[in-house]
Amino acid sequence: MTSVYTEKDPDTLGISEELNHGSCQDEELDFSILFEYPLCDDYQTSEQEELDIAHKVLNPSGVPYTHGEVSHYGPKSCNSSTYAEPPDGISGYLGDRYYLDPARQAGPSAVSPRIEITPSHELIHSYGRELNLGHPMNPANTSPRSTLPVPGYESAYREPSCLSPASSNSSTSWHSDTYSPYSPWGSPCVSPNNGQADDLCPRFQHIQTLTSPRTSPGTSPRTSVTEESCLGLNSSSPRPNSRSTSPVGKRTYDEHTNQNTPVAKHRSRSPSPQRFRDDSTPNAFNLHQYPYSSSLADAMNSLNTGSSCSIPSKIVKTNPSYPLYTSVELQQENYLGSGEQDVKRKPGSEQVFLVPPNWTKQLVPGIPFYSIPVASLPSLEWPVPSQVDQYHLQIEVQPKPHHRAHYETEGSRGAVKAPTGGHPVIQLHGYRGKEPLGLHIFIGTADERILKPHAFYQVHRITGKTVTTTSYEKIIGSSKVLEIPLEPKNNMKAIIDCAGILKLRNADIELRKGETDIGRKNTRVRMVFRVHIPQPGGGVVSLQVASTPIECSQRSAHELPMVEKQDVECCSVLGGQQMILTGQNFTSDSKVVFTEKTHDGQQIWESEASVDKDKSQANMLFVEVPPYRDLSMRHAVKVNFYVINGKRKRSQPQHFTFMPLPVPAIKTEPIDEYEPNLMTAKMSRSLGTLPQPYYHPQGMMTSDSCLIASMASCQQLRSGLSPPDSRYQQQTSAVIYPRSKSLSTSPLLYQQGSLMASPVPPMADSQRSVLVHASCPAQSTIIHQQQSTSPNHHPTSIIQFSPTNHQLRGGGLQEHQRIMYCENYQTSPACSPAPSASQAQRISPSHYPTVIQQQPYVQKMPKNRSSPSQLEEQRSSDNPKDRSGALRVTVKEENLDQLYLDDVNEIIRKDLTAVQGRGQT
DNA sequence: GCGGAGTACGTCCAATGTCAG
DNA sequence: TTCTGACATTGGACGTACTCC
Numbered sequence: 001m002t003s004v005y006t007e008k009d010p011d012t013l014g015i016s017e018e019l020n021h022g023s024c025q026d027e028e029l030d031f032s033i034l035f036e037y038p039l040c041d042d043y044q045t046s047e048q049e050e051l052d053i054a055h056k057v058l059n060p061s062g063v064p065y066t067h068g069e070v071s072h073y074g075p076k077s078c079n080s081s082t083y084a085e086p087p088d089g090i091s092g093y094l095g096d097r098y099y100l101d102p103a104r105q106a107g108p109s110a111v112s113p114r115i116e117i118t119p120s121h122e123l124i125h126s127y128g129r130e131l132n133l134g135h136p137m138n139p140a141n142t143s144p145r146s147t148l149p150v151p152g153y154e155s156a157y158r159e160p161s162c163l164s165p166a167s168s169n170s171s172t173s174w175h176s177d178t179y180s181p182y183s184p185w186g187s188p189c190v191s192p193n194n195g196q197a198d199d200l201c202p203r204f205q206h207i208q209t210l211t212s213p214r215t216s217p218g219t220s221p222r223t224s225v226t227e228e229s230c231l232g233l234n235s236s237s238p239r240p241n242s243r244s245t246s247p248v249g250k251r252t253y254d255e256h257t258n259q260n261t262p263v264a265k266h267r268s269r270s271p272s273p274q275r276f277r278d279d280s281t282p283n284a285f286n287l288h289q290y291p292y293s294s295s296l297a298d299a300m301n302s303l304n305t306g307s308s309c310s311i312p313s314k315i316v317k318t319n320p321s322y323p324l325y326t327s328v329e330l331q332q333e334n335y336l337g338s339g340e341q342d343v344k345r346k347p348g349s350e351q352v353f354l355v356p357p358n359w360t361k362q363l364v365p366g367i368p369f370y371s372i373p374v375a376s377l378p379s380l381e382w383p384v385p386s387q388v389d390q391y392h393l394q395i396e397v398q399p400k401p402h403h404r405a406h407y408e409t410e411g412s413r414g415a416v417k418a419p420t421g422g423h424p425v426i427q428l429h430g431y432r433g434k435e436p437l438g439l440h441i442f443i444g445t446a447d448e449r450i451l452k453p454h455a456f457y458q459v460h461r462i463t464g465k466t467v468t469t470t471s472y473e474k475i476i477g478s479s480k481v482l483e484i485p486l487e488p489k490n491n492m493k494a495i496i497d498c499a500g501i502l503k504l505r506n507a508d509i510e511l512r513k514g515e516t517d518i519g520r521k522n523t524r525v526r527m528v529f530r531v532h533i534p535q536p537g538g539g540v541v542s543l544q545v546a547s548t549p550i551e552c553s554q555r556s557a558h559e560l561p562m563v564e565k566q567d568v569e570c571c572s573v574l575g576g577q578q579m580i581l582t583g584q585n586f587t588s589d590s591k592v593v594f595t596e597k598t599h600d601g602q603q604i605w606e607s608e609a610s611v612d613k614d615k616s617q618a619n620m621l622f623v624e625v626p627p628y629r630d631l632s633m634r635h636a637v638k639v640n641f642y643v644i645n646g647k648r649k650r651s652q653p654q655h656f657t658f659m660p661l662p663v664p665a666i667k668t669e670p671i672d673e674y675e676p677n678l679m680t681a682k683m684s685r686s687l688g689t690l691p692q693p694y695y696h697p698q699g700m701m702t703s704d705s706c707l708i709a710s711m712a713s714c715q716q717l718r719s720g721l722s723p724p725d726s727r728y729q730q731q732t733s734a735v736i737y738p739r740s741k742s743l744s745t746s747p748l749l750y751q752q753g754s755l756m757a758s759p760v761p762p763m764a765d766s767q768r769s770v771l772v773h774a775s776c777p778a779q780s781t782i783i784h785q786q787q788s789t790s791p792n793h794h795p796t797s798i799i800q801f802s803p804t805n806h807q808l809r810g811g812g813l814q815e816h817q818r819i820m821y822c823e824n825y826q827t828s829p830a831c832s833p834a835p836s837a838s839q840a841q842r843i844s845p846s847h848y849p850t851v852i853q854q855q856p857y858v859q860k861m862p863k864n865r866s867s868p869s870q871l872e873e874q875r876s877s878d879n880p881k882d883r884s885g886a887l888r889v890t891v892k893e894e895n896l897d898q899l900y901l902d903d904v905n906e907i908i909r910k911d912l913t914a915v916q917g918r919g920q921t
Numbered sequence: 922g923c924g925g926a927g928t929a930c931g932t933c934c935a936a937t938g939t940c941a942g
Numbered sequence: 943t944t945c946t947g948a949c950a951t952t953g954g955a956c957g958t959a960c961t962c963c
Contacts, residue, residue: 404952409932414951462950505931507959520929520960553929554954 380477381452384544390430393531393543397425401564405503405552415462415497426529428492436487439531441499442479446524446549453479455509456519460500471498501552523553561585561643561651570657575627582620588613592623594641605629628658635660
C-alpha cells in the first residue's frame with residue numbers, strides 16, 4: 001500500500017494521498033511495494049524532539065501515520081474500531097511493514113477501486129526528464145494502476161469506506177453506486193463476479209465495452225492519474241469530450257435509462273457509496289459473495305493496456321524543478337521514514353520519495369506538516385472549541401452563503417467562495433511554532449443540532465491552476481476531510497480555495513442503515529475547520545471553528561430569502577425592539593414571521609413582525625420584534641422567525657429568545673429528585689447553550705454538573721461577549737492530549753485547558769474537561785470535570801453527551817470512565833434581562849422538549865450535592881450487576897430526534913449486554 | 922383517498938475560460 | 943504566435959419524484 005498525496009501543483013506527479021490497499025491485478029507486481037511503511041524512529045531532530053515525542057505518543061505503534069486511513073494498516077493501534085489485522089492476502093507483518101503474499105490465493109477483486117500509480121523505475125529516475133510509462137514489471141501493461149485483490153479487510157474499512165470516491169472529482173476518486181462497503185473507495189470498477197457485465201455496478205457495466213477510455217477524466221490533466229484514466233470509466237459518456245466528468249464515471253441519462261430498462265420510465269437511482277457506516281446496507285456490494293474475478297481483471301487490464309490507458313503523459317508530466325529523492329538521498333536529508341510522504345518504490349524495493357519542493361524546508365520527517373494520526377484524532381462529531389489558551393482558530397473571511405454543490409454525476413462546481421469573490425480565509429492565532437500544521441476541513445451540518453459531519457454533503461477537493469492551496473484528502477470516521485497546511489510563513493493563514501462541496505443523493509444516504517436524517521430540504525451546511533496543535537509537553541490542542549451556513553441547493557441562491565445575520569437575538573417579551581436582518585434575496589414583499597412551536601411540533605403562536613420597507617434593502621431588513629404572546633411568562637422562551645417572500649419561499653428558521661420581565665424576588669422552590677438535571681439541562685437548552693437532547697447513557701448525571709453547566713450558560717449569556725454568529729461556533733471544552741507512552745494500553749487523559757470560549761473566567765476556570773481515552777480514541781469520551789478551587793467548589797461534574805455516541809460504544813467503560821460529558825457551550829449574544837441562576841432554577845421542565853435520562857434505578861440523584869468522594873462511593877458501589885438490572889431510561893417529553901433515541905437505545909442495549917456478559921463471567 | 926399544482930432533486934446541456942500541445 | 947483540443951467551471955434548464963393542498 002502506498003499512501004500518496006495528490007499534489008495540487010499541476011506540474012507535479014499525480015499523487016492520490018488516499019490509502020490504496022492493494023491495487024494490482026498483476027500478480028507479477030511486487031506487492032510488498034504497495035504495503036510497506038518505512039520506519040521513522042530516528043527522525044527527531046534536536047529542536048523538534050519535543051514535538052516528535054508528542055507524535056510518537058499519539059502514535060505509539062511507531063508506524064508512521066499517513067494521510068487517510070493508512071494508520072489502520074499499521075500494527076495494532078489503539079483504536080480498536082479502526083484497527084485491522086493485516087488483510088487477507090497480506091501475509092504478515094514485519095516490523096512496521098505489511099507485505100502481501102503473492103502466493104496467496106487472491107480474493108475478491110477490486111476491493112479497492114483505487115489503483116495506485118506506481119511509476120516505474122525508469123519513470124522515477126527520469127522524473128523531470130524523460131518519462132517511461134511502462135510498468136516496471138510488465139512492460140506490456142502500461143497501466144500504472146492495477147487491482148490487487150485483498151479480501152477480508154472489511155474490519156479496517158467499514159468505517160472509512162463511506163466516502164464518495166466521486167467526490168474527488170479532481171483526481172483521487174472513483175465512484176460507484178453499488179460498491180463494496182468494505183472498500184474505502186467503493187469498488188465500482190472491477191466486478192466481483194467474473195467480470196460479467198451484469199455483476200458490475202450498474203453504473204459501470206458499460207465499462208467492459210469501452211476500449212478508448214479518456215485520458216484524464218474529471219480531473220485536471222496536470223494533477224494526477226485518476227482511476228478512470230486507466231479504466232475508461234468516463235468513456236461511458238455519450239459525450240465523452242463534452243465536459244468534465246466525475247472521476248467516478250458518470251452515468252448519462254441514456255445509460256441510466258438503458259440499464260434500467262424495466263423501469264426505464266423512471267430513473268432508478270443507484271446508491272451512492274458515500275459514508276457507509278454499515279456493511280449491511282442493502283445497496284452494498286458484498287464482496288464475500290464473489291470469487292476473485294480474473295476475467296474482469298483481464299478486462300480491466302485490457303483496457304489499461306491500450307495505449308490510451310497508459311499513464312497519461314499529462315499525469316506523469318512533472319515539474320522539472322520538482323525534486324526527486326531516492327531513499328538514500330532522503331535518508332541523508334533526514335526525510336526517510338516518512339509514512340506520510342508519497343512513497344514510491346521501485347521493483348527492487350528501493351524507496352523513492354516524491355517530495356514537493358515547497359515542503360523540503362518545512363518537512364517534518366514523515367509528514368509535510370503536523371498531521372495527527374487519524375486514529376488519534378477526536379471524532380468529527382465531538383465538539384471542539386475555537387479557542388484554547390493563546391490559540392485561536394478564526395475564520396477571517398466567511399464563505400458565501402450560497403454555493404451550489406455538485407453531484408457525483410456532475411463536474412465540479414468549483415471551490416466555495418467568499419462573498420467578495422475571493423475565498424474563505426482561516427487563520428490560527430497564537431501559534432508560535434515553526435512547523436506547519438494541518439488544517440482539516442469538512443462539511444458539517446447547519447441545523448440546530450450539534451455540529452457534525454453532514455450526511456448528504458462531503459467536502460470536495462478542488463485542484464487546478466487556480467488553486468493555490470495545497471490540499472490532501474483524508475478520511476476521518478466516515479467523512480472526507482481535506483487537510484491543508486497552515487504555515488508560519490503565511491502567518492498560519494490559509495486561503496481555502498481548494499474546497500468544493502459534493503452533494504450525495506438523498507435516496508442513497510437515506511437508505512443507509514441507521515441514517516435518520518432526511519436529505520430533502522436539508523441543504524444547508526457549514527464548512528468546519530479543525531487544527532490539531534502538538535504541544536511541547538506531548539499533548540495536542542484541538543481547535544475547531546465552523547463557518548456561517550451555506551445554502552447548497554441550486555434554486556435557493558436566486559429565490560429563497562436567507563438570513564445570514566441578525567443584530568439582536570433576544571429582547572423582552574414586550575417586543576418592540578428593532579432588529580436588523582442581514583441576508584439575501586429580501587424583497588419589498590418580504591415578511592418576517594415569528595412562531596413558537598411546542599415540543600411536539602405544533603405551532604402555538606405566530607406573529608408577523610413589522611418590516612420597515614423604507615429602510616429595507618435586498619440584503620437587509622429592518623424589523624420590529626412583535627410582543628410575545630404571554631407577557632407574564634417568567635422564563636426565557638425560545639421562538640423562531642423566518643423571512644418569507646411568498647408561497648414556499650421562506651428562509652430557514654432563525655432563533656429568537658424572549659426574555660421575561662424582571663421579577664422582584666425569586667423564591668426557591670423544592671425540586672424533585674431528578675429535576676435539577678432536567679431543570680438545568682433544559683434551562684441550558686432554553687438559553688441556547690445545550691441544543692442537543694440531553695441524555696446520559698452511563699447513568700451518572702448529577703445535579704451539580706448540570707447546574708454548573710447551566711450557570712455557565714447563564715453567565716455566558718450575561719457576559720454578552722459572544723459574537724453574533726456564535727451559535728454556529730462550537731465553543732466547547734478544550735481537548736488536550738497529554739503525553740502518554742501507553743496510548744494503547746492505558747487511558748489517555750485529554751485535559752482541558754481553560755474554557756476559552758467562556759467569557760466568564762471563574763466558571764471557565766472551574767470548568768475542566770477531561771477527555772479520557774480508554775484504550776483508543778474511538779472508545780474515548782469526554783469528561784467535564786469540575787476542578788474548582790473554590791471552597792464551595794462543586795463536586796465532580798458528570799454530564800454526558802455524545803451526539804451519536806459512537807465513541808461511547810466501544811465497549812464497557814471503566815468505572816472511572818463512566819462519567820463523561822462534553823457539551824458544546826454555545827455562546828449567546830447579549831441578552832437582557834438574563835435569568836439569574838436562581839431564576840434558572842425555577843424554569844419548569846415542562847417547557848422544554850427533550851430530556852433523556854439513564855440512571856441507576858435504585859440510586860436516585862441526591863438532593864444535596866455530593867462530594868466527590870461521595871460520588872465516588874456511589875460509583876464504586878454501583879457494581880455492574882446492580883447496574884444491569886438498574887439501567888433505565890426515562891424519556892421526558894418525547895420530542896427526540898429518532899437518531900438520539902436510537903443512539904440511546906443502542907447504548908443501553910450494549911451496556912446491558914456488556915454488563916450481562918460480565919455478570920456471567 | 923385521489924388528483925392537480927407546485928417544488929425539489931438529479932441530471933444534462935451549453936457557454937466560457939484556461940491551458941497544453 | 944496562433945490554433946486546436948481537452949478540460950474545468952458555471953449557469954441554466956429539463957424530466958421525474960415528491961409534497962402539499
